[in-house]
Amino acid sequence: MSVTKPMTVANIAFLLDRLAADTPPNQQIRELTQNALEAVARRQKSGVEGEGLIKWDVDWEHLRRTGLYKLCVVDNGDGMTPDQMASYLNSLAVQGANQTQSISQNFGVGAKITALYRNRFGLVYQSWRDGRGAMVKLHRDDKIGEYGLDSFDLADGPHWTPRIKGAIRPRGIEDSGTKVTLLGGDERQNTCLPPVEAVGMNWLVTYLTSRYFRLPVAGKLQVRVLTRDMDRWPKEEPEPSEKTFNLQTIRGTKHLFDENAATSGTVRLSNADAHWWLFEDGAQASKNMSTRGGRTCQVGIVFQDEVYILRTPPASRRILAGFGIVFGAEHVNIYIEPRAGTSGLDIRADTARSRVLLDGEDVEDANWWERWGAEFRTQLPQAIRDKIDEIIARSNADPQGKLRERILERLKRIREFLRPSRYRRTPDGTVLAVGSVSGGNPEIGGDEGEPRAHRTGGARGGRSSDDYLADLVESGGEEAIPVTPTPREPEVMWVSLGAGREQGELEDMAAEIPGDPATGDLIKANADFRGYLDVVRHFSEEFNQSGDQAIEKLIVEYVREWMALQLVEAVMTVRNLANGRTWTAKEIADALSPYALTTVMMARFHVIERVKRQLGTELSRVVVKAA
Numbered sequence: 001m002s003v004t005k006p007m008t009v010a011n012i013a014f015l016l017d018r019l020a021a022d023t024p025p026n027q028q029i030r031e032l033t034q035n036a037l038e039a040v041a042r043r044q045k046s047g048v049e050g051e052g053l054i055k056w057d058v059d060w061e062h063l064r065r066t067g068l069y070k071l072c073v074v075d076n077g078d079g080m081t082p083d084q085m086a087s088y089l090n091s092l093a094v095q096g097a098n099q100t101q102s103i104s105q106n107f108g109v110g111a112k113i114t115a116l117y118r119n120r121f122g123l124v125y126q127s128w129r130d131g132r133g134a135m136v137k138l139h140r141d142d143k144i145g146e147y148g149l150d151s152f153d154l155a156d157g158p159h160w161t162p163r164i165k166g167a168i169r170p171r172g173i174e175d176s177g178t179k180v181t182l183l184g185g186d187e188r189q190n191t192c193l194p195p196v197e198a199v200g201m202n203w204l205v206t207y208l209t210s211r212y213f214r215l216p217v218a219g220k221l222q223v224r225v226l227t228r229d230m231d232r233w234p235k236e237e238p239e240p241s242e243k244t245f246n247l248q249t250i251r252g253t254k255h256l257f258d259e260n261a262a263t264s265g266t267v268r269l270s271n272a273d274a275h276w277w278l279f280e281d282g283a284q285a286s287k288n289m290s291t292r293g294g295r296t297c298q299v300g301i302v303f304q305d306e307v308y309i310l311r312t313p314p315a316s317r318r319i320l321a322g323f324g325i326v327f328g329a330e331h332v333n334i335y336i337e338p339r340a341g342t343s344g345l346d347i348r349a350d351t352a353r354s355r356v357l358l359d360g361e362d363v364e365d366a367n368w369w370e371r372w373g374a375e376f377r378t379q380l381p382q383a384i385r386d387k388i389d390e391i392i393a394r395s396n397a398d399p400q401g402k403l404r405e406r407i408l409e410r411l412k413r414i415r416e417f418l419r420p421s422r423y424r425r426t427p428d429g430t431v432l433a434v435g436s437v438s439g440g441n442p443e444i445g446g447d448e449g450e451p452r453a454h455r456t457g458g459a460r461g462g463r464s465s466d467d468y469l470a471d472l473v474e475s476g477g478e479e480a481i482p483v484t485p486t487p488r489e490p491e492v493m494w495v496s497l498g499a500g501r502e503q504g505e506l507e508d509m510a511a512e513i514p515g516d517p518a519t520g521d522l523i524k525a526n527a528d529f530r531g532y533l534d535v536v537r538h539f540s541e542e543f544n545q546s547g548d549q550a551i552e553k554l555i556v557e558y559v560r561e562w563m564a565l566q567l568v569e570a571v572m573t574v575r576n577l578a579n580g581r582t583w584t585a586k587e588i589a590d591a592l593s594p595y596a597l598t599t600v601m602m603a604r605f606h607v608i609e610r611v612k613r614q615l616g617t618e619l620s621r622v623v624v625k626a627a
Helices: 012-021 027-045 060-066 082-089 110-118 203-211 253-260 282-292 315-322 368-378 382-395 402-418 530-543 549-575 585-591 594-601 605-626
Strands: 052-058 071-075 123-129 132-141 146-150 152-154 157-159 177-182 219-224 247-250 263-268 272-278 298-303 306-311 332-338 347-349 356-358 422-425 431-437 468-472 478-483 491-497 522-526
Touching (some): 012 146, 027 052, 027 177, 082 132, 110 123, 110 177, 203 219, 203 253, 203 282, 253 272, 253 332, 272 382, 298 315, 306 315, 315 368, 402 491, 402 549, 468 478, 530 594, 530 605, 549 585, 549 605
Parallel strands (some): 052 219, 298 332
Antiparallel strands (some): 052 071, 123 132, 123 177, 132 146, 219 247, 272 332, 298 306, 422 478, 431 468, 431 478
């Protein structure tokens, strides 16, 4: 019978440092908060009455003894005995008090990796169980290059878990609870100050609110916010009745959005719930939520009541476009919560707890945004549809589609250049071709019956029912026959601030394709873009010195028509390059980015010549009629 010798770690300090380097900067706050929430939940589950409390505060006892400000987190959970502290805290990946260590639950590594790495001088745990307290100090010993428990030199020798007096229990802990103090990288570091990557003194409020989607109803999570002026910081713990430096209560992302949204709801997708909020005034709502880390035009992914992935503009606008929100993104937030066990779906977090893995794939790498977006579009809530339609009504300067008709008529003259060379696989093929690209039938969610305002292209990298090959080869290809696909011409809609364009969107840019640039059938052209306005101003000075409104309207119409034609032609011809090898979806997206479309619109010669000729002809007719 064989016997296995368990593997050991020869250099645990290197492993801890390496794992910690892969975690987000504020992950230590999440890990210590989560430990406190779980401690409170265990105590309440045991039948102890009373509200749970977790608070991030100054370690007032440490300040009294040393005059130094150190950040701490306090909870009134079940606490730890000295033996538990020595066992749980000085072992990596230990099962811990919850006894739930697994790849889908508690890892047993979080706080010891993230907090200890960023507090090498020490993490001090003080914990009480049934009125009796003890403490330990974890630190990095630079002399030996190892992490571990630091001894306390007492009169009878060194101790690793000495008893502590009940008199130093922080406010909020009665019989049981824990306080963890972050000592930082050295003795003098003020750990109450925000880290370099944080913004503002309310960084803890914004981080915790945006990190936690929901918080336990029976628990209260609080943060004390200090001012930038350190001279005004209190020297002892303020009384609860004082108006300044009061503890602020954290209620989570969902509560924040619910408070500020005009309406909200949940759309049930095949394997997830899509929580959505609609804000009547996006700018005002963002301002109201900013002090707590919230804003509109956000998308996120929720797992086990936490927000693991959060996207803000411009990335969120592209994702929301895939959900059918091409206009009005600043009025909407959508958070996706995958349902565990749905159709066998395996949901996990990575070790750093910064990514969500579905069936072993990273959510974003596997195009889950596109899949959920396609489903959401088919169930787009009426309130969101109404808001989109309201915005389109304000921005649409071509309600009868006359400009588009003229653009399509002109494109007929170069139709052969707009049709890509494509080849379809067949055993009886007459040619050999390589390079798979999608084409032909619309992708999921690209139904022609769906309103253009709510429709974008299919999933990037997805495959339609009749994939095409792109390039002819002499040998080594697949048997195929030539086909003549008929690509859809994208529609150009001119938007301006307050009429289809939100603050910060398309800032000093000419145009963008919402959603996937490789397949989207809408181009937003920025009527506030200075490159466009310069051309309009040029023709106004030449043809409309008197400021006639009818002539001005004609100038705007013709300039937009010819600039839109350039955009449509550029988009269609660039898409023809797609071949799955040298021109992949990424390369096509780069070539059709807002920067690239701005370059297209800045090409002036053709536009100037055509508009000048058209205006000259049109205005000469007006003069003849008047005569």
